[in-house]
Amino acid sequence: MTAIETAPSTGTERAEATAALAIGEVAERTSTTVDTLRYYERIGLIEVGRDAGGRRAYTDHDVRRVVFLTRMRQSEMPIRDLQRYVELVNEGPHTAPERLALMESHREAVRRRQTELAAALAVIDFKITAYGGTCGA
Amino acid sequence: MTAIETAPSTGTERAEATAALAIGEVAERTSTTVDTLRYYERIGLIEVGRDAGGRRAYTDHDVRRVVFLTRMRQSEMPIRDLQRYVELVNEGPHTAPERLALMESHREAVRRRQTELAAALAVIDFKITAYGGTCGA
DNA sequence: CCTTGACCTGGAGCGCGCTCCAGGTCGTAC
DNA sequence: GTACGACCTGGAGCGCGCTCCAGGTCAAGG
Numbered sequence: 001m002t003a004i005e006t007a008p009s010t011g012t013e014r015a016e017a018t019a020a021l022a023i024g025e026v027a028e029r030t031s032t033t034v035d036t037l038r039y040y041e042r043i044g045l046i047e048v049g050r051d052a053g054g055r056r057a058y059t060d061h062d063v064r065r066v067v068f069l070t071r072m073r074q075s076e077m078p079i080r081d082l083q084r085y086v087e088l089v090n091e092g093p094h095t096a097p098e099r100l101a102l103m104e105s106h107r108e109a110v111r112r113r114q115t116e117l118a119a120a121l122a123v124i125d126f127k128i129t130a131y132g133g134t135c136g137a
Numbered sequence: 138m139t140a141i142e143t144a145p146s147t148g149t150e151r152a153e154a155t156a157a158l159a160i161g162e163v164a165e166r167t168s169t170t171v172d173t174l175r176y177y178e179r180i181g182l183i184e185v186g187r188d189a190g191g192r193r194a195y196t197d198h199d200v201r202r203v204v205f206l207t208r209m210r211q212s213e214m215p216i217r218d219l220q221r222y223v224e225l226v227n228e229g230p231h232t233a234p235e236r237l238a239l240m241e242s243h244r245e246a247v248r249r250r251q252t253e254l255a256a257a258l259a260v261i262d263f264k265i266t267a268y269g270g271t272c273g274a
Numbered sequence: 275c276c277t278t279g280a281c282c283t284g285g286a287g288c289g290c291g292c293t294c295c296a297g298g299t300c301g302t303a304c
Numbered sequence: 305g306t307a308c309g310a311c312c313t314g315g316a317g318c319g320c321g322c323t324c325c326a327g328g329t330c331a332a333g334g
Contacts, residue, residue: 275334276333276334277319277332277333277334278321278332278333278334279330279332280314280330281328281329281330281331282327282328282329282330283326283327283328283329284325284326285324285325285326286306286323286324286325286326287322287324287325288321288322288323288324288330289320289321289322289323289331290319290320290321291318291319291320292312292317292318292319293316293317293318293319294312294315294316294317294318295313295314295315295316295317296313296315296316297313298311298312298313299310299311299312299313300309300310300311300312301307301309301310301311302307302308302309303306303307303308304305304306304307304309304310
């Protein structure tokens with residue numbers, strides 16, 4: 001139960017597009033859960049086609065989007081922003097500037113986060129090395 | 138309304154211990170909110186003394202703990218763990234090993250987080266530089 | 275004396291991002 | 305034929321970490 005045929009494979013498509021994947025497969029490969037994947041679809045972060053039996057069939061493209069989404073989530077981009085971003089993508093190429101702006105602003109957020117983490121790490125390291133315990137400085 | 142006198146200041150304490158602070162002051166200095174500070178107290182992350190009027194009077198020591206707490210929160214240490222940590226501190230010096238372990242494990246978590254962020258940042262940078270948009274790779 | 279504003283308490287409410295559930299359909303394996 | 309496991313839908317529930325609210329006290333300023 002690995003791959004699903006979405007469309008009748010003629011056998012000789014150009015540059016084998018690797019058969020579509022079932023939701024379970026995608027969840028496993030992207031370290032998410034089927035629940036999360038269905039949730040992302042529900043809230044419009046991705047649209048996935050169905051096979052003959054009505055089951056989700058993730059194309060390569062879909063999987064790449066899932067990977068993108070999970071990366072953005074891992075870096076704490078709010079789902080709202082991701083929805084906005086996807087909306088812009090759907091609206092066409094003329095929204096590229098706004099998308100770019102969104103990404104740039106997210107980049108800044110990530111950098112700030114990194115700085116915070118570095119600061120916290122310093123405190124943690126101090127606690128660990130100069131170990132007297134307690135919660136003060 | 139800046140500083141509060143907690144105990145009758147004899148005028149010549151040793152090495153001026155800086156007067157206790159009101160909750161609003163602490164919130165401002167630590168970039169938190171009074172609500173959060175009260176919440177932390179409620180859930181046992183800190184115990185703060187009161188002045189004659191029944192108001193919280195944060196000592197230097199208390200403020201340092203608040204700083205510590207906020208740093209740990211910024212680095213995503215779960216409140217549960219922070220509660221455990223404080224509990225260990227209260228139990229005395231013999232719990233130092235467990236505290237150390239807690240901190241070490243948190244350090245690892247932070248490092249993992251940093252790695253994730255770096256990976257996400259790479260994706261973001263790619264999106265920004267090679268800008269064609271879309272949500273796939 | 276009265277107003278104002280910072281503080282107090284106990285408890286309810288909320289936004290986020292999932293996560294779980296009930297009840298049902300498929301399709302292969304025995 | 306039937307049992308199983310992976311999938312489907314719509315909707316409810318949940319854990320976290322605050323955040324807000326009502327109703328009240330208190331101290332200083334005009």
